[in-house]
Amino acid sequence: NAGVTQTPKFRVLKTGQSMTLLCAQDMNHEYMYWYRQDPGMGLRLIHYSVGEGTTAKGEVPDGYNVSRLKKQNFLLGLESAAPSQTSVYFCASSSRDREREKLFFGSGTQLSVL
C-alpha cells in the first residue's frame, strides 16, 4: 500500500522562483492537509481540504496556495519562493468516519530557498 506519496522529496529553489508540491493518497480519504516543520516549531498547518474542490487556510497560509481538483490529490504551490519558506513539508490525509483523527502522513519534502 502506497498510502500518502509526496513528490519531490528534495528541492532547491532560488528566491522568487515558483514550484508545486504534489501529494497523492490512495486511501479514498476525504480530508487532506499540508503542514510545514521547522526546528523548534513543531508542525504547523498551512492549508487543508475537506473534500474535492474545497480548500481552507490553516495557521500559516501566507505565501502558499493549494488546489484539490481530484479527491486523491492535494497540491501546494509557492508562487514566489522566499528564504523563510525553507522547511520540511508534510502532507497528510484522514477519513471522515470514526477514524478521522487518525492522520496518515507522507514522508516529507525538504525544500531549500536560497
Next chain:
Amino acid sequence: DAKTTQPTSMDCAEGRAANLPCNHSTISGNEYVYWYRQIHSQGPQYIIHGLKNNETNEMASLIITEDRKSSTLILPHATLRDTAVYYCIVRPRSGLGSGGSNYKLTFGKGTLLTVNP
C-alpha cells in the same frame, strides 16, 4: 486546545517498557488525548488516542489518570526502531459533518525517546 507538557528527552533500554508521560492539567471534558510519533526523517505516525478509559492497540497502551490531567504512553517492549520523537496532543473530537478546521492537530515539541541496545 489544552496545553500539554512533556519531558524533552528520555532513554530506555531495548526490550524494556518505555513509559512516556504527558501533563495536560487544563484538559476539558470533551478533549481527547492523542499520541503520534516521528521517526527521524519520516512523517509523523499515529499511535493511539483515548478520552478517559485506558486504551491498548498493537503498538502501545495509553493510561489516562482518573482526573484526566495526565497520561502515560506505554511501549511494552521497546526496540531500537522505537527511537523517535513522541507527541502528546489534546484536542476535542469533532462531530460528524464538521469542517476540517476541527481536525487540526497542533504538534508541540514532543519527547525524544532514545532506545539503547
